[in-house]
Amino acid sequence: MNGVHDMGGMDGFGKVEVEQNEPPFHEKWEGRVMAMVRAMGANGGINIDMQRFSRESLPPVVYLESSYYKKWFLALRQSMLERGMVGKDEIEAARSLRQSPPLKRGKFSMSDVQRVMTRGSFRRDPSAPPAFALGDRVRTKNINPVTHTRLPRYARGHTGTIERINGCHVFPDTSARGEGEHPQWLYTVVFSGRDLWGDDADPTLKVSIEAFEPYLEKK
């Protein structure tokens, strides 16, 4: 979706402000949110792509004014409401008022912790060889789906070069919609800064994206 989350190349957000000796969490609730998101991702079937799409779907003003973990929290709660895992009345009452369907992988407990501390693999067996080879010139498609995609706006409709072939991976665009993994070849595609931003761009700049095969066409 063409949301405010897709901010590559936008102007006006100001300088990068670095906080010295930043703690892992600024408030205790941030850690709880992070852990709940992990737990519901691991055992509750709300996968990473669904979670990202929920955050992107927050109203733009809310997205921009909320801290990182606040966005995570709002998106998690919304995802659980949409799936009937919690009810609005329960959120208002701040307690469970009824039994809900069990999680796909059961209660998230101590025995699950080790598993979530290492990122899972998104690599899958390919059903066909890659369509592009190293060094191929490719053009990113001009797509504008209203659903989740990982092709950023600034890199659509541009010509770049295949620099790496990173294996065949879960396709976020379908995974976010609950339509399955539909694994796709994943490439590192590199663009010159001037191709992306015009002749005024820094001549020494190169930018790469990680692009799934359906995002690309042969130049």
Place this chain on the structure above:
Amino acid sequence: MSDHHHHDDDDHSELSETQLRVRALETILTEKGYVEPAALDAIVEAYETRIGPRNGARVVAKAWTDPAFKKALLEDASKAIATLGHVSRVGDHLIAVENTPKTHNMIVCTLCSCYPWEMLGLPPVWYKAAPYRSRAVKDPRGVLSDFGVTLAKDTEIRVWDSTAETRFLVLPMRPAGTEGWSEEQLAEIVTRDSMIGTGLPDPAVKMK
């Protein structure tokens, strides 16, 4: 971003309201048998105490002192790091990118905040915030100047936008003045920012 204040009669700041809402959700999930609070504690504790940029710093220091490891790291970082017993396990799809006198690498995630958690811990607020995410791909030298970093005019700047589940770790250049240092000494000067590409290791500054 902006400060957002509720002018309610009670003294709930927005922060404490969020705190209450988060607590409410955790209570609901616990009562429904979805989560065990102790398991959430364990995740939080791991990030507060064990998983941080030290992991990445050890990898970089090893690469600076062991050419065979460096070669393996650049070929397949996940696989190479798995051979180091003293670093926590790393997930799939980690890619190490090497800074050279000709090329400087910078990592960003313009769409969300993808970051090599196992190597660097939780991302800092600036990495997740709009100023960095918006400008890194268009004006990386401007971003670097916010960090007090200036590169030679002809250095190629390569920005890696983490738009998939691949993750990136910058292998910074070993600074002059560190000849003869041990791996442990070297690891102390490898900062988090130098492994994102927004800083350079400085032999006079040890990582906190």
